Amino acid sequence: MEAVVDEDVCTKWSETLRVYHTTSCELENELQDGHDLGLSEFEVLKILSRSCGKHGGKAKMKELEAEMYLSQSALSRTVTRLEKDGLVTRATCDFDRRAMFLMLTPAGQERYTAAEPTYRAVLRRQLA
Amino acid sequence: MEAVVDEDVCTKWSETLRVYHTTSCELENELQDGHDLGLSEFEVLKILSRSCGKHGGKAKMKELEAEMYLSQSALSRTVTRLEKDGLVTRATCDFDRRAMFLMLTPAGQERYTAAEPTYRAVLRRQLA
DNA sequence: GAAACTTACATGCACGTGCATTGGATGTCA
DNA sequence: TGACATCCAATGCACGTGCATGTAAGTTTC
Numbered sequence: 666m667e668a669v670v671d672e673d674v675c676t677k678w679s680e681t682l683r684v685y686h687t688t689s690c691e692l693e694n695e696l697q698d699g700h701d702l703g704l705s706e707f708e709v710l711k712i713l714s715r716s717c718g719k720h721g722g723k724a725k726m727k728e729l730e731a732e733m734y735l736s737q738s739a740l741s742r743t744v745t746r747l748e749k750d751g752l753v754t755r756a757t758c759d760f761d762r763r764a765m766f767l768m769l770t771p772a773g774q775e776r777y778t779a780a781e782p783t784y785r786a787v788l789r790r791q792l793a
Numbered sequence: 794m795e796a797v798v799d800e801d802v803c804t805k806w807s808e809t810l811r812v813y814h815t816t817s818c819e820l821e822n823e824l825q826d827g828h829d830l831g832l833s834e835f836e837v838l839k840i841l842s843r844s845c846g847k848h849g850g851k852a853k854m855k856e857l858e859a860e861m862y863l864s865q866s867a868l869s870r871t872v873t874r875l876e877k878d879g880l881v882t883r884a885t886c887d888f889d890r891r892a893m894f895l896m897l898t899p900a901g902q903e904r905y906t907a908a909e910p911t912y913r914a915v916l917r918r919q920l921a
Numbered sequence: 922g923a924a925a926c927t928t929a930c931a932t933g934c935a936c937g938t939g940c941a942t943t944g945g946a947t948g949t950c951a
Numbered sequence: 952t953g954a955c956a957t958c959c960a961a962t963g964c965a966c967g968t969g970c971a972t973g974t975a976a977g978t979t980t981c
Contacts, residue, residue, distance in 0.1 A: 671916075785802075789802055
């Protein structure tokens with residue numbers, strides 16, 4: 666009984682590992698080779714692009730952090746890289762000068778639009 | 794039609810991400826805090842412990858590499874850490890002096906036996 | 922209004938990982 | 952046998968990550 670549960674749980678875990686590693690590895694490679702984007706960076710662009718329609722192209726760091734599996738420090742550096750590449754701009758919030766707004770630049774929007782089909786194709790290939 | 798497939802694929806991916814991150818994070822923490830083992834290191838002990846019954850306690854690096862989602866170099870260093878902690882010993886193979894055998898030490902077996910219930914408990918909690 | 926506390930983001934640091942390379946051992950073919 | 956390709960494991964290096972901390976701004980308590 667207990668042993669049966671353990672076996673189920675183990676196969677579910679190993680299946681999760683397999684899917685996660687193969688998919689994230691392929692995503693990483695294809696996004697890097699084809700669009701010079703790491704997976705974390707793509708994910709930030711994706712969230713920004715999504716929230717652009719809703720909030721006038723802005724998103725706070727804290728909102729991003731909540732939607733990603735990334736520590737606050739790692740997110741900060743990811744955004745730094747995106748900013749250095751001109752894909753995103755930081756802007757301080759007038760009402761709370763601790764907070765930062767993020768905005769996609771036109772180049773960032775363009776890069777995301779170009780990369781998104783690649784992303785979608787990998788997911789299909791691995792998960793369909 | 795196509796859109797439906799994409800949506801399925803996306804939810805499947807985000808679910809995989811969620812399960813992977815929460816579970817591996819908790820595994821990492823509990824194994825580290827409770828048994829001073831990283832997840833990769835535990836995984837090596839697990840495979841060695843399993844193959845002990847079958848092959849007299851030996852396993853080749855290449856066999857480990859094939860069973861883990863880890864590069865050759867990362868595996869090499871993981872084994873180095875385990876060796877430094879006295880949980881594993883390396884031995885050159887007499888028939889192919891390029892290859893390395895790995896063996897669990899008694900301390901390694903003991904550490905694994907102690908850690909395995911923790912590992913199993915996390916998997917149950919997260920995946921059951 | 923001052924002091925203590927909390928929140929948001931950035932940064933120093935240590936660590937694990939992957940890629941590329943190296944060094945040594947084995948296999949192959951003329 | 953000798954030359955060349957292949958294979959195995961280790962290592963230099965760059966990079967992304969998390970933890971702990973720093974800095975600045977906002978909030979609470981008296």
